[in-house]
Amino acid sequence: MRTHGMTKAAALCAALVFAALAGTASAAPEKASSPPRAAAQPGSERVLVDCSWKARVRPTDFVLACGDGNSRLTSLRWSHWGAHSAVAEGRSLVNDCDPYCAAGTFHSYPVVVRLERPERWSRHPDLRHYARMTLTYPEGGPEHLARVVTYPLWS
Structure with missing residues (x-):
């Protein structure tokens, strides 16, 4: 039973x-085919592609765990958004999933976000998206993660 x-x-x-x-x-x-406003020259705009395949420029929040939302970045303040990289400070919210994710608790950690490796975005070839994200937890982060973690980003 x-x-x-x-x-x-x-x-x-x-x-x-x-x-x-x-x-x-x-x-x-x-609208699936509406990229952000084009920059002065084709290919010069840098974007971050989110879970909904939307191109975002200097987002204040970003979901890392698209399937369940149990890891996200919030309160992002961008100090640099350039041709080769972008840098922000903010908070990383991570669910401890204890005893399981639906009953887990979100914990907040200070984080420095660095975006790198701009590549042409196949959905909008006139845009370049950042293809790599590095998170640095200056005061320590989730116990299952290293102080510095690098992720490939979807395109």
Whole structure:
């Protein structure tokens, strides 16, 4: 009988996640082909591509864990946004998923964000997107992460 209850709970969680995703996807349709305003010269604009495949310039927030939102950057203040790199300071919010993610607690850590390796974006060849992100936790970060972590970014 306990297994049946667990199966029902798992099915309910899956249904809630599906409903949330479906509601989010249909709530506000976006134009898929509208990049940010073009820069003076084609190929000179640098963007950060988010989970919804939107090009963003100097975003104040950014979701790292697109599937569940359990890791995100907030309160980003950009001190540099250039041809080869971009730098910001902000907060990293990470869910400890203890005992599991839905019941976990978000913890906030100071973070320095560095974007690098601009490449042509296949969806909008006139734009270049940053292809690598490095997070530095100056005061220490989540226990499962090193002080400096580098991620490849999607395109």
